[in-house]
Amino acid sequence: MKGGLTFPGGVHPPEYKDLTEDCPIQVVPAPSQVVLPLSQHIGTPCRPTVAKGDTVQAGQVVGDADAFVSAPVHSPVAGKVKAVGLAPHAVLGRCQAVTIETDPNAPDDKAPSPQRFGADFNPETYAPEQIRQAARAAGLVGMGGAGFPTRVKLEPNPEQPKKVLIVNGCECEPFITCDYRLMLEWTDQVIAGVRLAARAAEVERIKIGIEDNKPQAIEAVRRAVETCGMDERIEVCVLRTKYPQGSERQLIRAVLGRHVPSGQIPPAIGVLVMNVATCAALAEAVVLGAPLTHRVVTVTGPAIGAPGNYYVPVGMTVGDLIEHCGGLTERSARVVLGGPMMGLAIADMTTPITKTTGAITFLVDRVVRGDRLARPTPCIRCGRCLAVCPEGLNPTKIAHAVMYEKPDLAEQYYMNVCMECGSCSFVCPAHIELTGYIKTGKILHARAKKRMPP
Numbered sequence: 001m002k003g004g005l006t007f008p009g010g011v012h013p014p015e016y017k018d019l020t021e022d023c024p025i026q027v028v029p030a031p032s033q034v035v036l037p038l039s040q041h042i043g044t045p046c047r048p049t050v051a052k053g054d055t056v057q058a059g060q061v062v063g064d065a066d067a068f069v070s071a072p073v074h075s076p077v078a079g080k081v082k083a084v085g086l087a088p089h090a091v092l093g094r095c096q097a098v099t100i101e102t103d104p105n106a107p108d109d110k111a112p113s114p115q116r117f118g119a120d121f122n123p124e125t126y127a128p129e130q131i132r133q134a135a136r137a138a139g140l141v142g143m144g145g146a147g148f149p150t151r152v153k154l155e156p157n158p159e160q161p162k163k164v165l166i167v168n169g170c171e172c173e174p175f176i177t178c179d180y181r182l183m184l185e186w187t188d189q190v191i192a193g194v195r196l197a198a199r200a201a202e203v204e205r206i207k208i209g210i211e212d213n214k215p216q217a218i219e220a221v222r223r224a225v226e227t228c229g230m231d232e233r234i235e236v237c238v239l240r241t242k243y244p245q246g247s248e249r250q251l252i253r254a255v256l257g258r259h260v261p262s263g264q265i266p267p268a269i270g271v272l273v274m275n276v277a278t279c280a281a282l283a284e285a286v287v288l289g290a291p292l293t294h295r296v297v298t299v300t301g302p303a304i305g306a307p308g309n310y311y312v313p314v315g316m317t318v319g320d321l322i323e324h325c326g327g328l329t330e331r332s333a334r335v336v337l338g339g340p341m342m343g344l345a346i347a348d349m350t351t352p353i354t355k356t357t358g359a360i361t362f363l364v365d366r367v368v369r370g371d372r373l374a375r376p377t378p379c380i381r382c383g384r385c386l387a388v389c390p391e392g393l394n395p396t397k398i399a400h401a402v403m404y405e406k407p408d409l410a411e412q413y414y415m416n417v418c419m420e421c422g423s424c425s426f427v428c429p430a431h432i433e434l435t436g437y438i439k440t441g442k443i444l445h446a447r448a449k450k451r452m453p454p
């Protein structure tokens with residue numbers, strides 16, 4: 001099955017998905033404690049709604065905010081609040097968090113419930129505002145990595161009406177297979193969530209984008225769409241496998257052939273993009289009233305004992321998850337939250353899994369670096385970095401401006417349009433860490449504009 005649709009630029013890194021693509025989703029039992037960051041989303045961080053010593057129930061809200069752009073945080077376990085204070089966070093370094101010691105005598109019965117959704121599911125049983133409120137009450141955020149509160153995304157805006165819902169089933173990052181397994185194992189639940197999202201956002205057309213390296217998922221989703229009689233309204237689009245197709249702007253380009261103007265977001269052109277995992281969680285939130293306390297995480301890479309796809313309590317630490325997954329098999333060069341292209345390397349194994357953590361990749365030197373052990377040499381002006389940049393930027397010009405400490409010049413080359421996908425660094429024959437320079441340039445530019453402390 002070959003897909004013709006795609007976006008300009010991009011690369012084909014080795015996939016390494018065979019490590020986990022055939023591993024069914026396994027439930028991870030509650031750990032002895034969870035650490036729940038109060039910033040797991042874009043927008044206003046939550047305030048704690050519990051204090052040290054309080055008893056909490058599984059599913060209880062432990063943090064919330066009054067702001068519209070925010071999402072409450074719930075406990076995945078029953079237990080006692082051990083601490084409220086700063087804790088490690090993969091993106092922020094540290095942030096306010098609620099730590100809960102699990103009650104060993106409380107039932108640990110949270111499990112996926114895809115069997116609750118079938119072809120006869122009727123989203124019209126739910127009013128659009130009821131769906132949006134359920135998304136907010138459940139603390140739903142974009143689970144593909146962005147963390148944008150789902151309730152806000154679903155809100156209709158008369159000035160920018162959404163006409164198309166694009167469901168992101170690309171999973172273009174190497175190693176990661178959690179969305180693939182969701183599409184295979186929880187197909188009806190995903191489709192139920194897609195239909196609820198379209199109803200809440202008042203969208204008529206629905207397109208589900210899946211890359212052609214996932215033929216079984218394409219087949220399963222097509223069958224589910226046909227079985228529920230939605231094949232006239234929902235189109236499954238087979239995309240040519242390429243990285244970074246899962247990025248919103250590139251997905252829209254691939255599926256619709258349309259370009260989101262720089263500095264704007266998809267609703268500016270009437271498009272709503274949602275990840276398949278968020279759709280599955282929306283179905284649970286609306287139909288079962290279940291808060292987002294667990295998610296599927298791919299634990300993968302050559303240095304982990306039992307790679308697989310795991311249904312993990314949010315707040316479980318990376319260290320506890322490593323232990324559950326058979327421990328490290330060799331000295332790990334790098335622990336990455338996410339995949340090797342856009343993931344974040346972490347050093348602190350007490351960092352918790354959050355609502356946006358789709359994968360942990362345990363990389364070793366031979367995979368991390370390969371020929372990148374070679375030292376950088378001067379640019380040979382081959383133009384490969386320009387050819388692959390999905391945003392049409394000139395990465396070498398931006399990187400050189402940063403190297404010569406000219407962040408304002410780098411910005412004139414549209415540095416802030418860069419999504420840090422790493423494609424330019426990946427193809428550079430001179431081994432220049434272009435993306436690293438661009439990331440540094442953004443920080444320097446933000447500091448120069450006094451948007452960040454020194």
Ligand code: SF4
Nearest residue numbers: 389418419421422424
């Ligand atoms: S400049 Fe940015 S967007 Fe373009 S390829 Fe490099 S990292 Fe990706």
Ligand code: SF4
Nearest residue numbers: 379380382383385428
């Ligand atoms: S890919 Fe590397 S060597 Fe080629 S033009 Fe870009 S920076 Fe220069």
